[in-house]
Amino acid sequence: MAKIGKRLKKAYEGIDRNALVALEEAVKAVKAGATAKFDETIEVSLNLGIDPRHADQQVRGVVALPNGTGKTVRVAVFARGDKAEEAKAAGADIVGAEDLMEQVQGGMLDFERCIASPDMMAVVGRLGKVLGPRNLMPNPKLGTVTPNVADAVKAAKGGEVQFRAEKNGIIHAGVGKASFSEEQLVENVRAFVKAIQAARPSGAKGTYMKRGAISSTMGPGVKIDLASALETA
Structure with missing residues (x-):
């Protein structure tokens, strides 16, 4: 078992x-x-x-955090013509069509969110084996396949968080930065937990949310009383 460093040991005090x-x-x-x-x-x-191996027990969705994530998100958009111009004006970092597909096939994955207009899915579909394993494949249910590409870009840039349960039933996400105020973090965590609660699948039986914890990148984890996270502020 790895030893706990002095800094982390001190952080765990109390x-x-x-x-x-x-x-x-x-x-x-x-x-x-x-x-x-x-x-x-x-x-x-x-x-x-x-x-999550069962189709009726999958949890996946998106939530807009009230105070954003504090993270700069690079967004790629598959679009042509006016839609491409709308995406650029909204702040998309990379915009293209077949040319972008070829770049991605060549290994260019310098983005954290991928959006596509519906007419581009025949092109994007050819990238399933590349984008799928990285959770980057555009999906109508997540609002990343949409004719309103400008709104999707703004949402991605503004603090929207996608979530998806892993095979062991664990779901996690970054909900802010240590520089945020306590109030901002509480609001973001509450929005995230409530979104997971709202995404409860039809096949879930018994206790849906079993345990929850919050931590920082290098700091200690603290177990959350989930009832308090579901309270209305």
């Missing part, structure tokens, strides 16, 4: 790793423990009572 902590107190503790020399990402992890 934290009961087995206790369930109200969201506001958990955020306060995680912010206090984020002492790295860079602006750490604040992350939320949830253990769900699902088996």
